[in-house]
Amino acid sequence: MNAAGTEKQAPVDLSGIKRGPIVAALIIGAFVAILNETLLNIAFPDLMKEFGIGPSTIQWLSTVYMLVIGILVPVTALLQQWFTTRQMFLSAMILFLAGTVICAAAPSFELLLVGRIVQALGTGLMLPVMMNTILVIYPPENRGAAMGMIGLVIMFGPAIGPTLSGFIIDHLSWRWLFILVIPLAIFSILFASMFLRNVTDLTKPKVDILSIVLSSIGFGGIVYGFSKAGEGSWSDPAVVWTLVAGGIGLILFIIRQLIVREPILDLRAFKYPMFSIVTVLLLVLMMTLFSTMILLPLFLQTALLMTAFKAGLTLMPGGVVNGIMAPISGKLFDKFGPRVLIIPGLVLVLISIFFFKDISVETTAGYVVTLHIVLMIGISMVMMPAQTTGLNQLPRHLYPHGTAILNTLQQVAGAIGTALFISIMSSGTKNYFASNPQATEAEGLVAGLQDAFLIAFLVGIIALVIGLFIKRVNVSPEQEKKEVA
CATH class of the missing domain: 1.20.1250.20 (MFS general substrate transporter like domains)
Structure with missing residues (x-):
């Protein structure tokens, strides 16, 4: 309890914190992750040809990305109370780098899909950490400008991604979409390891495994079900049963969060x-x-x-x-x-x-x-x-x-x-x-x-x-x- 109490006093020292390097570290990492997410879609025809697969299969490279993030992000509220800002962000970027290396070297579609899953794990950890850190280190009257800088990065990646990807595909192999990101990810890790420091409180709440399972079924089922419906038919049994399972899982998850003492996603925010x-x-x-x-x-x-x-x-x-x-x-x-x-x-x-x-x-x-x-x-x-x-x-x-x-x-x-x-x-x-x-x-x-x-x-x-x-x-x-x- 003493350790937790000491950790909670961290905000007292934030007046002397150097916000610039912290925000720069977050922005560099976010830009790398978001840019890579938007680079790949335009390469789908080349990937279909190389691996001999159809549109419904190749679509999994996008679907699995959304699915993993949809499952992981609700759990980040819990993770951010157990691990420091540095630990969360560096873990996210190392995961993203590992996924990028796997994708760049993937000899098969299956391994490329594994790489995308690992990349998505990194991205899913990073985005909530980034927003939470901005909230902690900036007072309310200055948050708009800081969040605006995050918005610049979040939108600039998708803006240049398709054009940059088209240029690379026209002149190089699709693998270069990942190879060129590797040095950027390494730079982000090195920069963050030097300048990023912990700014959040570690309360280490109890881990409720049932809530995590229900969250994964609920949010994962809904994201996957709607993604699958967008690819094909709403009457597809896979779509219907996934949405039903997701809906039931989500309802049970909400009920669970309202009755446990330490919810993994505190719905009292809606008060x-x-x-x-x-x-x-x-x-x-x-x-x-x-x-x-x-x-x-x-x-x-x-x-x-x-x-x-x-x-x-x-x-x-x-x-x-x-x-x-x-x-x-x-x-x-x-x-x-x-x-x-x-x-x-x-x-x-x-x-x-x-x-x-x-x-x-x-x-x-x-x-x-x-x-x-x-x-x-x-x-x-x-x-x-x-x-x-x-x-x-x-x-x-x-x-x-x-x-x-x-x-x-x-x-x-x-x-x-x-x-x-x-x-x-x-x-x-x-x-x-x-x-x-x-x-x-x-x-x-x-x-x-x-x-x-x-x-x-x-x-x-x-x-x-x-x-x-x-x-x-x-x-x-x-x-x-x-x-x-």
Whole structure:
């Protein structure tokens, strides 16, 4: 007990901490992990050819990544109370490096899949640690700018990933997608080992194995079920039974967390109204965001007949602008609060999707670039300000739980959004061909995309209504006392 009590006094010394090197270490690691996650999708055709496998098999390289993160992230709230910031982050990066080396050298698809699982373990550990550390080392009035820097990294990786990947695939082997990441990961480990220090409290709560099992079944089943539905049919028995098992597991997990003394994911975070509102908003918004992330590349490559490299170039300006806007939005958030950013941001998201729902085979690349930039500016004005607002209301001991909840539910929202909008698009395309049997493939796809964007627009309206309830929150008395100390 004495050791735990001593550890809890750590926040007293944070006034003299050097935040810059700590944030730099976190950002470098996050950039490496997120960049690699977005590099691989464009290499799927080459991998299918090399390993002699079909689309449903190759899709596992993405599905397993989301699945592992969906299972692991809820447990990070517990892990962060048992292990120091340094231990968590360095373990995450070493796992990620090991996975990258396995992928680079993989002689078979099975080993490549193992490498992706190990990479996902590293990424799943890293993201909640990064957000939790920012909450601990920055006072509430400065968190917006710090979270904005994290947003810059999170969005800049996906912005350049597809284009960089297309260039590498055109000139080198797919293995270079992993080989080039290895020195970056090594640099991140060395930098973090020199500059990263522990900033969190170690309370070492009791480990509830049953909660971990129920969490894995619940979140894993839901993420996998929706991911599988997005690839095929909702009536597939594997989809139905996985979603049923996931739903039951999740209900039992929630009940378990409400009755045990030391839950692995403390749902009391939802007692704070702004955190609850932000959680619902981000769920809805992530579904909308995933609709464009999935649908736009399909439109560019199938309807406008672009190469993967050119499609990546078309979407890159929006991603870059989003990355640039993230720290700007953070600074504005610190100065003016969330409403000044979130409401106009959601309006911009709605405007862009409203015009996306009327795209056709005659739509120009310039039109897509413009609307995508508007969309990404809107997203940058909402994502990090909303997350920071919700987390600001939590007391310090709920930081790991709040970050784990948000990161987990974003994975779930991504899986649901992907499955939902792919299903809507497929259904719309099928109905169009039934009414217009002579239509071209591009015309059928566009009809399906228009249906999907219409639903995305309606979902966006729900997000805007939720956004109207968000306001600047006062820091909880418990948190304020600790941070002043």
